[in-house]
Amino acid sequence: MYNLSDLETFIAVVENKGVLAAAREQRLSPATVSHRLSKLERELATVLVFRDSRRVRLSPAGEIFYTRVGAIIEALHDAEHSIGARSSSVSGLLRVTMPPWVFSKYVMPKLNEFEQAYPELKLDFLITDHFVNVVDDAQDVAIRVGKLNDSGLLSRKIVNNSRILCAAPSYIEKYGMPENLTQLSEHYWVCLPWQRQLKLFDEHKKIHTFNAKTRFTISNSDNMTQAAIAGHGIAIKSKIAINEDLKNGILVEVMPGVMAQDDAPVWFLRPQNSLTTRKTDVFYDFMKSLFLSCE
Amino acid sequence: MYNLSDLETFIAVVENKGVLAAAREQRLSPATVSHRLSKLERELATVLVFRDSRRVRLSPAGEIFYTRVGAIIEALHDAEHSIGARSSSVSGLLRVTMPPWVFSKYVMPKLNEFEQAYPELKLDFLITDHFVNVVDDAQDVAIRVGKLNDSGLLSRKIVNNSRILCAAPSYIEKYGMPENLTQLSEHYWVCLPWQRQLKLFDEHKKIHTFNAKTRFTISNSDNMTQAAIAGHGIAIKSKIAINEDLKNGILVEVMPGVMAQDDAPVWFLRPQNSLTTRKTDVFYDFMKSLFLSCE
DNA sequence: TTTCAATGTTTAATATTTTCGAATGAAGCT
DNA sequence: AGCTTCATTCGAAAATATTAAACATTGAAA
Missing domain, CATH: 3.40.190.290 (D-Maltodextrin-Binding Protein; domain 2)
Incomplete structure (x- = not known):
């Protein structure tokens, strides 16, 4: 059976677009990388990467497998972290949606600090005021202001607001x-x-x-x-x-006090069934810290 | 670094409540199982199972790790399957919610056949007519009848209905x-x-x-x-x-035709960001087949 | 066309890891 | 105490992984 390292090597080959480059990144000999890759393909009985001596490119199956395995490895690191093992850094991609004013007034000014604290975590911001249908498409986190409609997401209140x-x-x-x-x-x-x-x-x-x-x-x-x-x-x-x-x-x-529905807390929302929580947890802490002075 | 097999052995030890039993199930010597387990613990620098010579029980960290790793291994099998590799069977737990009449009239009569086709897949049915808040708590699939409210779930129509x-x-x-x-x-x-x-x-x-x-x-x-x-x-x-x-x-x-909003198709809903799709896909096919005669 | 440079694979020797039977130890039961 | 049941440890053997070096392929430069 194949190994975790085989999977990680596969990921490295994809991300470095080549056996040699992957070998350099993983501090292995090219031979090893080549071996691991072909073992993986042999055991899956599936071609993952087409390779000629000049280039490497993903097969359709490899494409799918790459996406899936990437998430799985990440979930595994996350699981390790959740039991306090390893000092694995937070990495990967976090897709966040939030209203413009939250971004420009609170997030932007402190974004540098966050980037420095988690240099390996990439952020994708979808900045919009539109309230519906935003989290539908594979967003990891949504910042929402006001009453929540019941949406099957886990919610945590960041700060009260009116x-x-x-x-x-x-x-x-x-x-x-x-x-x-x-x-x-x-x-x-x-x-x-x-x-x-x-x-x-x-x-x-x-x-x-x-x-x-x-x-x-x-x-x-x-x-x-x-x-x-x-x-x-x-x-x-x-x-x-x-x-x-x-x-x-x-x-x-x-006219202070005239608004009938003035309660509009800032919420942090995320899907409940994600295998990875570390990234979102880290981002929650960041968001929370931004609004501390508003309490 | 530890291996996939180490993880699988860990799972087996937990599920069989012992090294010896796990060894029997995996057709390994107890020595191997013991080795694998301690390697895993060594590399995670975390105790997963407390063991005395009589019993084995999970540490708090092991508890968490077990849940996570179970899902991860399953996701990996699913990924393998998604690229057509392996003839891995569908296994694990699928939590489904649906209205009583769908269950009693359509699902129940054919449940035996489904169980025979996928003997390793356990089903948890939450049978209720209540429409809101049902998928919130870690359901994998919801069968819904009627207009869908926009809920961030992937929907597939099973059959038209009025x-x-x-x-x-x-x-x-x-x-x-x-x-x-x-x-x-x-x-x-x-x-x-x-x-x-x-x-x-x-x-x-x-x-x-x-x-x-x-x-x-x-x-x-x-x-x-x-x-x-x-x-x-x-x-x-x-x-x-x-x-x-x-x-x-x-x-x-x-009074046929008197109902103003009579369109009430049967829908199959699932969260979009799940790492495992095989189980739900298999169940979708099953549900679809139940309503074929209604078309 | 030939040659060179860059890249991936294969080979075969070497190193590492994994496995297992046997021995050892620890705890409950009679 | 003696027996049974488990889990671990030990050491040798087996299996697997790694690597350097040779080899193969191809695109580009001469």
Whole structure:
């Protein structure tokens, strides 16, 4: 039967695109690599790599096997780590999706530190505000803000957060600071497309629903903040997305406490049935650390 | 570095609760098994099994490692199979959830054949009509009927199907066969709890919503069919769940074509990121074969 | 066309690992 | 204490892995 080392050698051959290069990487003689590879193929009774003396390329079966075995070896390292064995480094690819403001305001500034701590871990960011259908396609982690819909994912709360209304001082100066719902409903809004229906408390804490009056909607939360700062209207924002802008006076809060559904924690989501948890755990710790100051 | 065979021996020791028994199962000498085990522990620098001369028991680390490695070995066999290598049998555990009527009417009668074809595959059935939160907890496969909510699962359609209204002849005799919506709304219904709101076409194909008049609801589709057969009222049923009862005259269809949302195909769902697909593939083929005659 | 350089494979000797029977030890049962 | 049942250790033998060196193939340069 073939060995783990045979599998690892196969991976190395694929990733280094050659027997010689793989041998160098693994500190083995080319003969060994060649031997291991042919043993693997013999025992699987399947050709994994076509090789002529000049090039090496994967067979269709090899393609599939490479993907699978890569994940398996990774899962094994992960299992080793989970029992405290080996000081194996975190490596591989982690696919993460999150809203733009989380990325630009919290992740980006500290990304260097993360890269230095885990140099062998590659990150694929899918940055979008769209809430549905994001994790479907093989994402490892999703950062979500607000109420979770029940999605069969494991969720961990990263930080509490609430949504507030805000606007630029210049806008307020021009249109006045609203004092009640009637006035508020006359104002212009800067919204994400799916935020147009608003649920707000009146002075008796009764919930009113109305549609926001908009000149435009923007489907990216960062750009929408820019629009609010530029004075285009009142915006619904996560508190921790604009706390600095509030402090600097670039934005001011409008009618505090008026939002009916203002609870919008930041969540960390991942599929439950993954064989590898180390990468996601490490990334969770990183995300958690970014929001520590927001508690 | 340790080997695949070391891992497999470890698994065998755990599952046979002893070195000697494991050696017998693997057709090795006890000395070899002992060697392999200690090599594995040495290289992981972790104690996996506490052993005195009488018994063997897993350490906490061993417990974790056992679970992980089991899944990994299985994933590896699966990978081998996926490239057409080896004639490795399908083994392990498959957790399936499905509605009662699918199980009792379609799966049960053919279960023997499946067991004979894949004697090493254990099945865990979670039989329930409840639609939400079922796949959350480590289910491998879910059989669902009706519209799918977007859940991040891979879906394959097993068979087309529609929902119809039906009742027992004895019930119709007593209360009359309804001819229009007004009459229908006066009838008694036998429902699942979440079916009480009905959307029905009137004679102009306009959709009307009303709440079913019920004497009771039952949260199990099989028992609810029994209630309908016993003459307790009109029921909404999947056509393929009661086709035989219709043929035998135990149930009769009521106002064909009146249901507004009658499309209710049977779906096969599974998580996308599983490392093992062979088990689920095999089970999909089985499920598909059960409904062939319904096409 | 010939030659060279780069790459992969084979061969056969060498080194390492694995295996097993037998001996040893440890613990429960009578 | 004596017997039985397991697991481990030992040492020799068997199996497997590794390597250098020779060989083969091919693309490109001369």
